[in-house]
Amino acid sequence: MSKRVEIYDTTLRDGTQSEDVNFTIADKVKIAEALYDFGVRYIEGGWPGSNPRDIGFFKAVKGSSVPDDHIAAFGSTRRAKRTCDNDENIQALLEVEVPNLTIFGKTWDLHVTEALKIELDQNLELINDSLSYLKTKVDRAFYDAEHFFDGYKANKEYALRTLKAAMDAKADCIILCDTNGGTMPAEIGSIIDEVRKVTGDYPLGIHCHNDSDCAVANSVIAVKHGIVHVQGTVNGYGERCGNANIMSVIPNLQLKYGYECVPVDKLKNLRTVSRYINELGNLKHNIHQPYVGRSAFAHKGGVHVSAIMKNSSTYEHIEPELVGNRQRVLLSDLSGKSNLIYKAKDFGLDVDSSDPKINAVVERLKELENKGFQFEGAEASFELLMRKTMGTFTPFFDSISYRVIDEMNTNMGSPLAEATVMIKVDGEQEHTAAAGNGPVNAIDNAIRKALLNFYPNLKDMELVDYKVRILTTGTGTEAVTRVLVESKDTDGTWGTVGVATNIVDASYQALMDSIEYKLLKDKEKE
Amino acid sequence: MSKRVEIYDTTLRDGTQSEDVNFTIADKVKIAEALYDFGVRYIEGGWPGSNPRDIGFFKAVKGSSVPDDHIAAFGSTRRAKRTCDNDENIQALLEVEVPNLTIFGKTWDLHVTEALKIELDQNLELINDSLSYLKTKVDRAFYDAEHFFDGYKANKEYALRTLKAAMDAKADCIILCDTNGGTMPAEIGSIIDEVRKVTGDYPLGIHCHNDSDCAVANSVIAVKHGIVHVQGTVNGYGERCGNANIMSVIPNLQLKYGYECVPVDKLKNLRTVSRYINELGNLKHNIHQPYVGRSAFAHKGGVHVSAIMKNSSTYEHIEPELVGNRQRVLLSDLSGKSNLIYKAKDFGLDVDSSDPKINAVVERLKELENKGFQFEGAEASFELLMRKTMGTFTPFFDSISYRVIDEMNTNMGSPLAEATVMIKVDGEQEHTAAAGNGPVNAIDNAIRKALLNFYPNLKDMELVDYKVRILTTGTGTEAVTRVLVESKDTDGTWGTVGVATNIVDASYQALMDSIEYKLLKDKEKE
Secondary structure, three states: OOOEOEEEEOOOOOHHHOOOOOOOHHHHHHHHHHHHHHOOOEEEOOOOOOOHHHHHHHHHHOOOOOOHHHEEEEEEOOOOOOOHHHOHHHHHHHHOOOOEEEEEEEOOHHHHHHHHOOOHHHHHHHHHHHHHHHHOOOOEEEEEEEOHHHHHHHOHHHHHHHHHHHHHOOOOEEEEEEOOOOOOHHHHHHHHHHHHHHHOOOOEEEEEEOOOOOHHHHHHHHHHOOOOEEEEEHHHOOOOOOEOEHHHHHHHHHHHHOOEOOOHHHHHHHHHHHHHHHHHOOOOOOOOOOOOOOOOOEEOOHHHHHHHHHOHHHOOOOOHHHHOOOOEEOOOOOOOHHHHHHHHHHOOOOOOOOOHHHHHHHHHHHHHHHHOOOOOOOHHHHHHHHHHHOOOOOOOOEEEEEEEEEEEEOOOOOOEEEEEEEEEEOOEEEEEEEEEOOHHHHHHHHHHHHHHOOOHHHHHOEEEEEEEEEOOOOOHHHOOEEEEEEEEEOOEEEEEEEEEOOHHHHHHHHHHHHHHHHHHHHHHHO | OOOEOEEEEOOOOOHHHOOOOOOOHHHHHHHHHHHHHHOOOEEEOOOOOOOHHHHHHHHHHOOOOOOHHHEEEEEEOOOOOOOHHHOHHHHHHHHOOOOEEEEEEEOOHHHHHHHHOOOHHHHHHHHHHHHHHHHOOOOEEEEEEEOHHHHHHHOHHHHHHHHHHHHHOOOOEEEEEEOOOOOOHHHHHHHHHHHHHHHOOOOEEEEEEOOOOOHHHHHHHHHHOOOOEEEEEHHHOOOOOOEOEHHHHHHHHHHHHOOEOOOHHHHHHHHHHHHHHHHHOOOOOOOOOOOOOOOOOEEOOHHHHHHHHHOHHHOOOOOHHHHOOOOEEOOOOOOOHHHHHHHHHHOOOOOOOOOHHHHHHHHHHHHHHHHOOOOOOOHHHHHHHHHHHHOOOOOOOEEEEEEEEEEEEOOOOOOEEEEEEEEEEOOEEEEEEEEEOOHHHHHHHHHHHHHHOOOHHHHHOEEEEEEEEEEEOOOOOOEEEEEEEEEEEOOEEEEEEEEEOOHHHHHHHHHHHHHHHHHHHHHHHO
């Protein structure tokens, strides 16, 4: 019999409190579908009483693939001067017609007297009355004990009485909230132990915020102390420093302790779910994110690399495939020939460690790294370098010349960047010009224009990121420049690099590699 | 009597194992200086035996403001077939001539037999012998017990014997390492309790990795269980998912538990240190980062906002000022004015809080921050902005126009960058041209050439650093470029900023500010 923990996702409600998170209703429905497919038990869609836009979601999700039973709505206890029947907030909750409702109430005596400005006993009535009412209307009513841990530390006896009020109303689960995110992992377990002396086997949940960088740890500790329901958000979105990241909580509980949070065969979709929801939110992927990040199983140090090639458990806490991720070996001045062979195999190149061409690649690599090249994040350039050095690359075009002019004067509203480019494909010459937002964008536009006649597939390729690093300090604008370009098409993303004293030249190299890589991959597909 | 915990920073060694972290030697020295100023006890500079580039750092740091006593170097136990006297790694450690050395050794029996391929007892000798040897040569020798927690779980008895070998050699501290980052917060305390039954009061340290999203929590728990030395990195840089983030560990221990990690009056520099080191590494600031992030004390929800305006502790776990951060209310940002007045006084401007011009500066600042301007590291631009908005700045010259051409073709050995610039000083026009290594350098050369006739003091000014960051604002895909320029003369250094879609334009703004600031300061001196 495997132990179960209920995952209650609040990405669509608490997650959208984040400064940089903003989903359309259509996005929210897609996210709900992705979470349901992934096996998340409850998906909180919004706060109908506080945000009218959320009402649109509850309508829209009814036409989706997500069964009603998995959708929850959020609100608060009724106001002191109203009955539940005429409290707008409570009624707004019922109007969205979902079977699961969560309301929050005050635990901290200070908030009752200072924010609500009511008597302590009256707050107990609000909690009990609101939950009792909702219990007659829907399948499940959950209770979020706001500021539970701060309230407990301020007035333990009163905090426990608020929980008792929710228990008496037969709330389906009582969730202990670390609303301000200030609770330390060394105290959370002992507080929960004390609570359970009073609540016994009553189902308890946990809702953590990450203000002390401990939200995931606190959630895991809570489960080890008997909590059966965990609230959190995908990728830890949320106000301030975010909520507990369920992309970390789920694999921690499932892989380290054997709890079932999502069906066993679904865990391998973890990385895909994380990336997909980042994409919908137009948020950048954190390469270092535990379990799902691109670097989560990436090895750079030579000691580590030679060890993982013998036995991957030596420097990996889990098998990356369990969460849909994979092992990567990075190229850097710390490593050597064994990394290269690993990479070559990754690229599908048939390479023997005794092949003298491998030494030529090592030499070329050292030479470029001394110049300031860096192939982490630019694996496409590295693959091209490897193929070119080993003689397995046929050029798609020749670059003849470029020229770019940037101009600004007091008669102009904004500066002008204009580029001309000359290239040759199979002896045929193309000479074009284009404008752009800046010199690099202008050259990029001109090259594509020149090549598009020969390679129409370049149309579906776009630049997604462009990074510039000045390498030698102390020489100001004469310094060596490294440019990293990230491109994407419908199949995925790839990175390329260029290094030169001239930033335009460095950018040109990275752009050229990016285009050559795209053409190479498309040719391989044929 | 306040309890103390030693902070041992490994940003410059373990931090550089991160896929996207790459510091020049000059950057590393600046980081060491910043960490020393912040009050960090030990700064690990690198691994001389593994990375020849690190040796350069140890040479360079001797000329810095950081006393030797705070610098540490990292290495491993001697190899099985060598004595310490002829082991390259051990000797490389001694050659960098620092008083603190840390070596790692194997705890996990599997690694001893599989990776080192030696007998278990022989590994104990390596540990004891290497540490005993180093103890005769330097002030302090620390021992990193690699894979301690995994090793302990695999073979408790052997893991404890490895610690005993280090204790017998009188290592100054024994650091328990969660090398793979897989240890759960619910088990770390009990394992340390078991260890301490054997080690008693022997000083123990902790070194956590973040693969399970628990590195900060595990470090804090370890301290509550008697650990006195914490290793980690600034902003959690490090291989895979990073190391324990000391920007979170320090305030957790200091503000929540009253441990002294850095001097009490230094904690308010936390945010500045975090940002500064991100800037040096050209790494993006994580707005949600606990304690130091721009959003860490930002409130969006209406309930929260009205509550914090009454009492900030209602939704903030600490006072943001304690770590140099500030409360922000999104959409209706009312704060900032007092900061501005503080800054104005800093610049020697006589400003009254009731002066309506202060509001104009607040408005202008908001407008620029929305465009992507950032004035950390660019205070010279901020001072110019303030003076210009308040009407206390007299221009030294007018910029009329610039044009820059970058050209490359197959007949040229390297690309050509040529700039023309037109400026006016007191009605007198100057039109010059200059070449450069790239478009920005060419413009820089041309402007100076044009101005030197009027302001010969520009001769002793030079650009020392130039950083480019591509920002993507909002939901759009249009890239905005931010350029930070650092300049110096005989009196000191100053930073300026420019933001535009066109990189040349952004650079031009930063260069202009840099020159104007120099002319302003020289005039003030007269």
